[in-house]
Structures are given as C-alpha cells and as structure tokens.
Amino acid sequence: MPVQRRNTKQRTLVLDAVRNRCDHPTAEEIYLDVRSRDDKISRATVYRNLRLLEQTHAITCVKAPGGDRFDLRLDAHCHVVCTECGAVIDATVPYDAEADASVAQATGYAIASHSTIFEGLCPACQAEAHAK
C-alpha cells in the first residue's frame, strides 16, 4: 500500500473515464473505455487504479449483482438497481446523515457512511415481464 501517489498517464485516463460517464459503469466497461484511448493499458492497472481512487474518495463504488459499478463522487446519494438486467440509476432520495450518527451510537461502530440500494424491475424489464 503506497503512501505517495504519482500522476501517471494511466491513472488519469481511468479517472477521466469514470468522469465522462453518467451511467454506472463496471470495471470492465471502464477498461474498454480506457483501452480505446490507450491500447496498451492492462486490466490489472485499471483495477488497481479504481481501488486506489476509491480509497482516495475520488470515486465511489456501488455493489451491484454481477460486479461493482463505479461512480464519480459528487454528493452522497442512493441507487436503484434492476433485479433483472442489472441496470443502475441514481435515486432521488435525500441522504440521511443523521442515521449515521444514530447507528454509530447504538452499535459502537465508527460509521463512515451508508449506502442505500433500491431493488426492483426497471421499466423495460417490466414491459418484458408483461409480454409473457
């Protein structure tokens, strides 16, 4: 675990790739995006940088079925994930900062944050389910 960070071309590319997307890409999608700008970069580097940027709080990751999704960290917000196709979108519910303090008090954990994930069928998958 290095303490000092360097600004490599690859690290910048990974961060930019996350910045340039509004959906919530998987590591693989980030890899493909970055790959189109630098066809030498390896998956390992993308994964290493995603973890590093996450630890730095430059980006956040949403644990969705079928792999983590990454997201630019602007403000804390919730996510909605489709139980059928796995699509992830942002939710419009305010972040309840008070809950963190309350849970910390009750459990003794040092709560850093919380994430809420709503699960359900997206409109497209609802339509498909009806079609059967």
Added chain:
Amino acid sequence: MPVQRRNTKQRTLVLDAVRNRCDHPTAEEIYLDVRSRDDKISRATVYRNLRLLEQTHAITCVKAPGGDRFDLRLDAHCHVVCTECGAVIDATVPYDAEADASVAQATGYAIASHSTIFEGLCPACQAEAHAK
C-alpha cells in the same frame, strides 16, 4: 428453473442452518455448518438451495465485500458492515417503506424493497487501528 419444489433432506438442512445462526453467515459458513450434519452434501447443493430460498423469500442475502451473507427474513432491517474485517450486524434503524413508493414514482421502477448498509470500523478494528 423448476416451478415445483420438493422437501429434500439437504434443503431442510440448509434452511435450518441459516435459522440457527444469529450472525450473518457466508455461503461457505453455511456449507461448513451443514457439512457437520451431513458430510456428503456438496457446495453446489448449498449454493443452489440458498438461491432458491432467497427467491422464495424464505431468507435474504446481504451483499457484503467478500461474498454474500445470508439472513433469516423476519422483518426488513438494515445492516452494518465493518470495512476492515467484514463483520456484519443488524442496525437499529426503522425500515422506511415510504421511500420505496417515492422512488418508484420518481423512477418508473417497480421497487420491491431497499437495503441500507452502513459502513465503518467495528469496535475491535477501531482498537486495533489505535494500537498502531
């Protein structure tokens, strides 16, 4: 995807194993528990039954780093996971059913439920961090 279910000895063992634990065991831990009662049961069977029981809503699964954790579904509640050691405990925050309806309205998703996961250091890991 079978529509009809049978009551096999193995399925019962898996369900009982989840019922008999208050912590939030991983699939592997369930497997080891069940294994101690039936040393012929295979991991595949445990995984298959855990998924099946989840779909049946007999149990729920919490997506934690390092693998899903399983839980008897009594009532909807939130979880707290330690970012260091991965321990999972129940949180004491009421389930906000209203949020589901509100998100459903705003997004067009058919929201089935939501899960909230608080992240932070458990007391033991806090102590260890201080010790350094």
Added chain:
DNA sequence: ATGCTTGCAAACAGTTTGCATCTAA
C-alpha cells in the same frame, strides 16, 4: 414413473498478485 435434486468436477466471472521492467519525481 416422472422430473426435480443431488454430487462431482469442471467451468466461469470478477478480481488480485508476483515479478521483471519502466518511469515520475
């Protein structure tokens, strides 16, 4: 008897790691 279930092993997906080489500072 039928077809859901099982056990086994192999396959899989997503991610991490060892190591020699490279490079930012």
Added chain:
DNA sequence: TTAGATGCAAACTGTTTGCAAGCAT
C-alpha cells in the same frame, strides 16, 4: 536515483453449470 506504477500472465475466490445417478411425489 528510487520508490511507486505498469503489463503480463498466472493465481484466487466465490459461484455456477453439465451430466449421470438418486429420490420425493
């Protein structure tokens, strides 16, 4: 110069699947 970063390939973890045999209904 030197510690951090990279690329490659192999290793790993958690989970799923194909198939022949088994068992609940």
